[in-house]
Amino acid sequence: MAGTVSHPASANAPWQTHTVFNQAPPLVGLDVFSSNLPLVEAVTREGAEWVSDRAAALGRTIGGAPQQEWGRLANENRPQLRTHDRYGNRIDEVEFHPAWHQLMALGVENELHSLPWTSDEPTAHTARAALYMTAMQAEAGFCCPITMTFAVVPALRAQPELAAEWEGLVTATSYDPRSVPAAEKGSAIAGMAMTEKQGGSDVRANTTVAVPLNGGGAGAEYELVGHKWFCSAPMSDIFLVLAQTDDGLSCFLLPRILPDGSRNAFHIQRLKDKLGNHSNASSEIELHGAWARMVGEPGRGVPTIIEMVGHTRLDCVIGAAAGMRAAVVNATHHAAHRSAFGKTLIDQPLMRNVLADLCLESEASTALAMRLARAYDEAHADADAGEDSSDAQLFKRLATAVGKYWACKRAPNHAFEALECHGGAGYVEESGMPRLYREAPLASIWEGSGNVMSLDVLRALTRSPRSLEVFLAEVEQAHGANAHLDGAVRRLKDRFSDPATLETRARRVVEEMALCLQGSLLVRSTPAAVSDAFCAARLGGEGGLEYGTLPAGSDFGAIIARSRPRV
Ligand SMILES: Cc1cc2nc3c(=O)[nH]c(=O)nc-3n(C[C@H](O)[C@H](O)[C@H](O)COP(=O)(O)OP(=O)(O)OC[C@H]3O[C@@H](n4cnc5c(N)ncnc54)[C@H](O)[C@@H]3O)c2cc1C
Numbered sequence: 001m002a003g004t005v006s007h008p009a010s011a012n013a014p015w016q017t018h019t020v021f022n023q024a025p026p027l028v029g030l031d032v033f034s035s036n037l038p039l040v041e042a043v044t045r046e047g048a049e050w051v052s053d054r055a056a057a058l059g060r061t062i063g064g065a066p067q068q069e070w071g072r073l074a075n076e077n078r079p080q081l082r083t084h085d086r087y088g089n090r091i092d093e094v095e096f097h098p099a100w101h102q103l104m105a106l107g108v109e110n111e112l113h114s115l116p117w118t119s120d121e122p123t124a125h126t127a128r129a130a131l132y133m134t135a136m137q138a139e140a141g142f143c144c145p146i147t148m149t150f151a152v153v154p155a156l157r158a159q160p161e162l163a164a165e166w167e168g169l170v171t172a173t174s175y176d177p178r179s180v181p182a183a184e185k186g187s188a189i190a191g192m193a194m195t196e197k198q199g200g201s202d203v204r205a206n207t208t209v210a211v212p213l214n215g216g217g218a219g220a221e222y223e224l225v226g227h228k229w230f231c232s233a234p235m236s237d238i239f240l241v242l243a244q245t246d247d248g249l250s251c252f253l254l255p256r257i258l259p260d261g262s263r264n265a266f267h268i269q270r271l272k273d274k275l276g277n278h279s280n281a282s283s284e285i286e287l288h289g290a291w292a293r294m295v296g297e298p299g300r301g302v303p304t305i306i307e308m309v310g311h312t313r314l315d316c317v318i319g320a321a322a323g324m325r326a327a328v329v330n331a332t333h334h335a336a337h338r339s340a341f342g343k344t345l346i347d348q349p350l351m352r353n354v355l356a357d358l359c360l361e362s363e364a365s366t367a368l369a370m371r372l373a374r375a376y377d378e379a380h381a382d383a384d385a386g387e388d389s390s391d392a393q394l395f396k397r398l399a400t401a402v403g404k405y406w407a408c409k410r411a412p413n414h415a416f417e418a419l420e421c422h423g424g425a426g427y428v429e430e431s432g433m434p435r436l437y438r439e440a441p442l443a444s445i446w447e448g449s450g451n452v453m454s455l456d457v458l459r460a461l462t463r464s465p466r467s468l469e470v471f472l473a474e475v476e477q478a479h480g481a482n483a484h485l486d487g488a489v490r491r492l493k494d495r496f497s498d499p500a501t502l503e504t505r506a507r508r509v510v511e512e513m514a515l516c517l518q519g520s521l522l523v524r525s526t527p528a529a530v531s532d533a534f535c536a537a538r539l540g541g542e543g544g545l546e547y548g549t550l551p552a553g554s555d556f557g558a559i560i561a562r563s564r565p566r567v
Pocket of ligand 1: 447
């Protein structure tokens, strides 16, 4: 251990035992956006350079109090449910630490929930993705209601009079947590309640019942009775809820506070005691004749709410990339300042392999998320032009499912490996790494768990076989530039030749689709050091199952240098 001791205790007075050395300096004052070179490049590449200054300003803000304090405080002081007041009246209120509200205000004021719906810029989704990826590095929990508020808009548009009433409120840039009618506040936060005890993936099993009050139909008033097993952000102003009608499963807009200021019959039973995501309340609720209005046609609940679900899945991909970025920042910073066995960790050959592998995964996820965000810009533009199966729309549909599966699956082990780079200190709460680790599996479960996303890829391919051609055309833009990638694409094409076993093999096929897409994006846009190592390890069979198994000839220094933040 001689090499680690730069200030031996004997140099101090004998009672002086608390000399701190060989520790990384606090990572403060970081511009979380500008120091993220893979993201900065992706913003330009995908056509949203106009947001760079704004993202840098947000990056500086996030690197300050939000990252250092608010995220910690909002997680350490978990939300508390108050079901009743002292007199026994139901109040169904969740109390949050002030840091939660600071984070929410930051998210709303920076238009993370609204930019694509209010901006005239053709790349507003791409720009928002950069802002969201930057902000989520402060803390992940508040991004759940921010995402749902963002994602509710396209679903609301299925019912124009409801969109006219609510779109301005959910895209407002002020945050007001009071339990008063949204119209009085001038803003609204949105949630969703689909999952029930007996089924979350298979929402057709929902038992919540909606009874019409005045004849029923699209836009009409109903009373809802039932339970929901997961309802996150239960202090939201409105929820999209699925419930059964005589015509089948339908979608409803349910306000928590009624227009007259009274509370809707939306009763919170308890809050979930979750693995992570502690800042955010997730609840079980019961609807005891709650007032709601139908969104979309009767019996078309799933196609209506799927517009919301699709946009939340996009955010799962962006969020997974954000978590990986935070992991890389922490791991490389620590390793750059910690010595063991005579060398700084970042200079130890085996640690360089681990760090470079983590950087590669993070960079590949960032590239994927940003390309996907651009697909949303293009697909929405095509929809505005009256198209419903353009190349961009097909790519968006398929790549969302592929990306959600893969980025979210890669996140937990990535967080764990970055935690391990810190040694024992990474296992201790105040390092922030346990919070990152606990958060990591959530995006994979929420809004379509791993198997469900794999099956969704097959569904997209069945519904529109041309989507595979579009997907492969995107991947093959890199054709001829990397032999490992070319070989992997050839193998991928063969994977579809035996439809009888495709469902059983779905995970493997989706994994290969994701890796080919990531490989293609990296080959086309990053230095050879990055794309060569990625393709060799992930596509060419030269890497192992764990991180830190890149081929020995990889340019570790160049890979790490692109991702390591400098403060
Ligand atoms: C922290 C948190 C917050 C949440 N917030 C909300 C919320 O706000 N609103 C909301 O509506 N829901 C919410 N959910 C619920 C979440 O969306 C569901 O848990 C998820 O959709 C899975 O549903 P389930 O739990 O019923 O599992 P199940 O549907 O029972 O699935 C169990 C497992 O079976 C797999 N599976 C399912 N079908 C198949 C199949 N055909 N073939 C192979 N495998 C299959 C799934 O992939 C999964 O791994 C939240 C969940 C969590 C953890």
